[in-house]
Amino acid sequence: MTVTLADVAARARVSPATVSRVLNGNYPVAATTRERVLRAVDDLDYVLNGPASSLAAATSDLVGILVNDIADPFFGIMAGAAQSEIGVPGDGTSRAGGEKLAVVCNTGGSPERELTYLTLLQRQRAAAVVLTGGALEDPAHQAAMAAKLGRLADAGTRIVFCGRPPLPENDAVTAVLTFDNRGGGRRLTEHLISLGHRRIGYVAGPLERTTTRDRLEGHRAAMRAAGLPAEGSDGDDRLTVHGPYDRRSGYEATLELLRREPGVTAVVGANDSVALGASAAVREQGLRIPEDVSVAGFDDLPFSVDTVPALTTVRLPLYEAGARAGRLAMGTETPPPGGIATIAAELMVRGSTAPPRGDRPL
């Protein structure tokens, strides 16, 4: 039924080996022969059998991109950028091999699914794997990841982190692109403090995630540096509430924050979506932004500039980072020295933050 390489060879009156060589283009073939073969391919509507090809070559053209939440543009932007660097912009009629299949997998933030996807990709003999976003800090999971990544690397799979800190002891990873979440978080809170804020609520991400911890640490470092209270034991801090990285968490946590400490003059969200929910909660309490309460986020997603007032946040070059990760996965860019590069986070001051009531100049 289905047409095979041999069929093409027969029609082009060459050997299967020759057809294989034209298709893979990694071997000298006479121009006229190549023409003949390609015509046969078109005539027969031949499509390479990927599994057979991968089996024989012991490698596949699959590249996996793991994301924590595909519905979150934070990941969508990185994944899209990576994919655009990996996928050859073919013309659809391309009959040859060589194109990589860049593919994104949604872990939903679940460590189990993360490992499952890695196993699945290992099973497919993926050419490369890109892991995006923060990681779980659980030692058991980290160990499992290190082991799994080690095996992947042994099998020849290139591994790239994007927006994720390096694993404790792991040389299996080809390159690590990590965001300066700590620095960004610190500068953001410094900005608020410089405006005169003293009681700053913080809606953090889920516990035990690197991104959550780094951003929170930055915030607390700024607080401490200013001599403001910043308890370190999570959950204990009255001005910190943890929750998922979504607007609902921001909304609910902010209501809780306002209840605990009505004197709060600023609320920082762990990311822009959280900040959006926080804004809704603030307004629902009859408070104005920024006159009564300042609100700030993190990431600078596209919608953040359009909120009213525009959201003060920390910009992460998500597209650029994703694209770079894609190139590293393809091997078309050399890894940074030491294999690790830290990507800067830039404070974006906009209308949602202002001096607190009492401090405001007349």
Place this chain on the structure above:
Amino acid sequence: MTVTLADVAARARVSPATVSRVLNGNYPVAATTRERVLRAVDDLDYVLNGPASSLAAATSDLVGILVNDIADPFFGIMAGAAQSEIGVPGDGTSRAGGEKLAVVCNTGGSPERELTYLTLLQRQRAAAVVLTGGALEDPAHQAAMAAKLGRLADAGTRIVFCGRPPLPENDAVTAVLTFDNRGGGRRLTEHLISLGHRRIGYVAGPLERTTTRDRLEGHRAAMRAAGLPAEGSDGDDRLTVHGPYDRRSGYEATLELLRREPGVTAVVGANDSVALGASAAVREQGLRIPEDVSVAGFDDLPFSVDTVPALTTVRLPLYEAGARAGRLAMGTETPPPGGIATIAAELMVRGSTAPPRGDRPL
């Protein structure tokens, strides 16, 4: 180097066939034998060779989900839902086969990339393909798609549309889930008209896309039904501007609209992101929402309820539709009668729409 099925068989002192049966679980095997095999698998850290398996079985466990824009939550939500129905929530240590690898591919809205991805998935002998979102209306591309999908179907790949109208003459598609974009668009504009609006600007999506056309047709149908001007020739209509489905397009198109016709009292965006940009433009002109100009969107993405004022829009059950598409792709849900189901769009009236200035009761 790499451990194979035969190695496992040897260690478990059974035949390779038995190991295969245990792993695939689709054949009776004595419990005690199974145990022995599974232990050997764990001991050896064995991972099934996907390509070999796919080659022998003439089918793979790959399921492709095509999206137009992975950075847009519209697609992210659908894709995530589909993926969660497809991917088995394995425990990471699962050594067996059977898990499907649900994978999303970002076409960027490019027809060429759409075809390329289908070819790549065909090459992988994908078990199923889900195509989400609107399609290009270009006849040549539609024909190419129909041909390609036909070949995929012949090869046993299940094909599901989600949020995309059926192709003219295509029985290759297993099931089609299409949104009632036309009805939703019509009800939205009817709502504005009923508030008293007469001059309604429309920021449409890109030309030649089914979603764009359907929503616009609904809008114009409502206009005509109310005896209001609604020219049909695209591009000619002074109150319609086309652009991509993003906030920037909404922003720029709205400025243009306001320039062309300062008397506009309402602006409808082709989707919520566009409406967000439109809102920014309206405000930048010193106009208030909804007092001076009403703004409405489409999709009801999560952020829409948090805009200020909350955005009137048309709700599409994206998650539910995506999940259903995933089940259809898995074959765990029977296709709707006729293979086509239309999914209702619900008008969500919120604060961003109100009667126009003149009509407002004192």
Place this chain on the structure above:
DNA sequence: CTGTTAGCGCATTCAT
């Protein structure tokens, strides 16, 4: 319930 046998379709030696 389990072992034996025979390919699946292609990439790659090695010849020529």
Place this chain on the structure above:
DNA sequence: ATGAATGCGCTAACAG
């Protein structure tokens, strides 16, 4: 520059 032969690792009959 091309052809012939071999095996990649696994599944699927078919026996037993």
